[in-house]
Amino acid sequence: MAPKSEPDTRDEERLAACFNCKKSKLKCVRPSGSSTCTRCTQRAIQCSAPLFHVGRHKGVKNKHSGLEKAVFQIEQALRRSHAGAIDQVQSAEQASELRYLLERSRELLNETHALPRRISTVNGLEHDQSSVSPQQSSISIGTSPSQSCSRDDSAVHSNKIEEDQLSLDDAENPLQLLARTSELLSSITPQVQGTGTTRPPSKFTPNRNTAGEGDDLQKFFGRFQARLDVAEDLDPIELGLITLPEAETLFAYFYENLAHTRWGIDPVIHTVEFVRSRSAFLLTSIAAASALFSPSMESLYKRLSNHRQKLASLVMAKRFKSVEIVLAFMVNIPWISAGEHWADDETSTYLSMALTIALDLSLNKIVLHSSTEPRSPRGDIIATSDCISARKALGIDGFLGVDPDSPRGLRLLRRRERTWLSLFVLERGVCLARGRNYVLPMSPLIENCDQWHVSELADRWDGSIVSVAVLRRDLANLISKVRSICDSYVNGNSELAVVDRVKSEITIFFDRWYQTWPVQIGDREQLSLPPYVEILASHTRLSLYSSVINHGTAPVGARHFFRAAGLSSALNVLRVAVQGEGQLRSMPNNTAIMISFAACFALRVSTVADGRGSSLAPSIRALIAETTDALERIGSTPIQRKGLSCLFAGQLRQILKYASRASETVPSLPEPNGDAPKTAPMYTDLPPAHIANHQGTIQMPVPASSLPVDYLLFSTMSNENQLDEAIHNTEIGLNAFWEDFQFQSADLDWMDWSTFGS
Structure with a gap:
């Protein structure tokens, strides 16, 4: 027959649940003699548990509050510091401060409750285990508040989130832990004068006899x-x-x-x-x-x-x-x-x-x-x-x-x-x-x-905030994914497969965004976005292509796609700026910068098109000229504005003059040699028709007498699809020269304007 004390013996021998199971509030099953529980074994993660089981008396909420909570957390921080966890207490001086506060806290608790002190030694440190309440007597110094709850609490939701956050609040910030503990101590009338407790010297505090020291400390460590x-x-x-x-x-x-x-x-x-x-x-x-x-x-x-x-x-x-x-x-x-x-x-x-x-x-x-x-x-x-x-x-x-x-x-x-x-x-x-x-x-x-x-x-405007936050939040992941796909070309993937995957990832990304937000924040009938959100979205697309346009492992076909799609995005940014001028009177400086960036990008492409006598070059320059006029009007209205866009407009106008002079003296470039394919694939960005028609003021175009017959007026096009179709149908022949076309990456060295004036 088993002795009567067997249940107590079993209770004492119960193994504590590991920290992973406690965090997930699941039953921790550990085979006999095993140091790793079944769940951690299946997940192949490290299994660690307290040295002994921590329970609580039934019917008692095992929670701390007030000064008791502060004492418990200081003990935790000291124990971790002794064990070498420097992320809790980062210096001997901070540990000294914590020990002093701990001693003072214990004395206040003892005098308040008039209960005897019981000192235990753990890892060479003295810890107070004064029994101020029945539940405290069952709590070991080596456990956190979350560990002190039994498995029965897994199905019980806390009454207050503030109380649930007892899992060592401010543990990641030793200075804040000191501050909050000091605040709790200061709320209690000091009753420990003459108790003989000595405070170790510390560079954080002056001599205790210094006048006003308590006030200074309270001010420094206050809430x-x-x-x-x-x-x-x-x-x-x-x-x-x-x-x-x-x-x-x-x-x-x-x-x-x-x-x-x-x-x-x-x-x-x-x-x-x-x-x-x-x-x-x-x-x-x-x-x-x-x-x-x-x-x-x-x-x-x-x-x-x-x-x-x-x-x-x-x-x-x-x-x-x-x-x-x-x-x-x-x-x-x-x-x-x-x-x-x-x-x-x-x-x-x-x-x-x-x-x-x-x-x-x-x-x-x-x-x-x-x-x-x-x-x-x-x-x-x-x-x-x-x-x-x-x-x-x-x-x-x-x-x-x-x-x-x-x-x-x-x-x-x-x-x-x-x-x-x-x-x-x-x-x-x-x-x-x-x-x-x-x-x-x-x-x-x-x-x-x-x-x-x-x-x-x-x-x-909360919807507009979230729409752009989501777009810019996910952009970094898209850029990394596109670069990773290009890297796979080096590992043996075919060029066509790489280009198709890149186009698919980019199309899916923007399709998902454009299918979601015009319905939620825009004109639901025309599925159009607010003008400012639309121009930010166009900037984001251009930022994507400028970030990957010179990626070293990208195959030739992918580079063609990046540059042609980048051109389409740049022209769309300029088109939106011209058509939405009336609604962009308060254009921020960042928007003016990105519009200028789009103009410079398109201008670089137009210099390539010049050699083939294509109508694309004068069409692009006409759109840039319209955009420049719009930037200048926006930045100078009213008279006190003197916006940054005026300076960008002036510089863009100078660059256009240099480009026009250069195009008059550049001879026509020869056709591609026999070794190069005459009809290399031309990749363009073909998103869905997600941008609706714009009702805006169309600015003065270039005089018709000075334009070729096949001149394209980009600023009058209604959406990005028309831009893509126009670029694709002009037979500009850029494919033979895209290999030599280089543009600075997203670090935007384009703002070194001297490169355009040479």
Whole structure:
């Protein structure tokens, strides 16, 4: 007969579930004598488990709160630091700080609960196991809060997400762990004076007898909150730069005429009153942007732009941080004034400041409400470190008294996510236009934003934000896939197979996008996109071809396709710019840069066509001339605009003069020799008819008397299909010369304008 203590013995001998099974909340089955469970064996992954089973008393929620939670997490951090996990505590000084806070916490707990202390030694470190509650007595120092839950909890959903996030909050940030623990300690009246506890010396703190040391520490380690740039000497209304009615009028103008090109601001939340209480920088920036495009407001714009520049410098110097400051930097970037050189403007500075503040405010994290779980739409579990509770997010912004589930709370939280999505779109656009590597990190919010715009609280332009975010998010993967297909040619794949696969991947990618977004955000009857979204999509297609056009392993046929398709995309960008001029009056600098890039791309092709006497060259140059005129009109209207597009238009006009002179002196090139095929395949980009007719102002064409009979007026064509057909039917004979046609890759050395003037 088995002894009566057998159940207890079995309970003590129970093996703890491995960390992988605990994370998935599955039963961990480990064969007798095996150190690896069945599930980990099947998945061929490392199986590790606590040294002993961690359970809890039935009927008790095994959770920590308040100071007990802080004590537990400090013990975890110290244990990991002793075990050599430098990602938890990165220096001896930080470990010393944690030990001091731990001792102080224990003393406060002991005095509060009047319970005896029980010291155990684990890995050479002393750990307190004071039994402040029945559930704590069953928790070992070597376990995390998520490990302390029994298998029975797998079917129970937590009441609060904030409580569920006890899996060592802030473990990835030792400094933040110190700050939060210090805040908990400071909330309790010190009762440990004269207890004899000595604090080890540390470079982080001065002598304990120093006056005001506690206040300084509390200020340094205090809760992180937004720092607002609001004061009477900063407010443009208080300073008399504008009146309150003028501010209301300028805000209304912004939402009506500029919001379609500068996304991220919710007119329901960002009223004059709200913005004025949050950021003088944003208030001034929106007012200045509206005054920039409003006729007869030249003097007002000068006053506001000067004050805006002062506030930008002050924000950077004083380290003001808020969601509205991020939006202010974003509002200024599209129409920022040009410097003495094309690389001298403050775009990169403003963008880096916006990104830094956004990360400090955790705008990249998914907001979790009390009734939601950290899961993506695909069902994947999102790491806790990529999420933030709704209440904590509002607390960071300074809205401690706002209910996260109220309409106002939901809008305030959604404005955080909208700001991050808009910043992603802006940063990718700046990098594509200026040939720079991406800096803004890919986050779960970006990866799972496809349906973000489907909400009762959605703004008018939320769909446009998401459509371009998805397009630019997936572009990098498409470029990598196209390059990989070209690399397969070296491994023995046929040229025709490589070209077909490349065309298929690109066609599927853009077909899927164009079949989705015109229906959701555009004109459903004509299946057309908003003009600004359409021109961004055209830029993205051109960016794709410019990124792979000179790929070293691409076969000849693939290079023909890239260059012909790139020409079609470049001409389409110019066509959209000319036809949509009336709706692109607020054209951002990035768009002007990409239109100029398309013009230079097409101009390079026209120089090749010159040798064959093709009508393509004068047709391309006529379209570039129309685009140049449109850029100049956009950049100089109204008089205070002085936009960057004017400078690009002037340079393009000079380049056209050089190209025209060169074409008059270049002799006709000979026909291809007998070794080269006379009718090599000509690959063109043939997307579906996804772009509808445009109702726009067609600008002055080149005089008909100076044009050949077969001249093509590209600016009057209704869609990209007509462009492809026209290019394909002109028999331009570019195939024999494409091998010698080189164009700089996506690093955009094309902006070295001297290469065009030689």
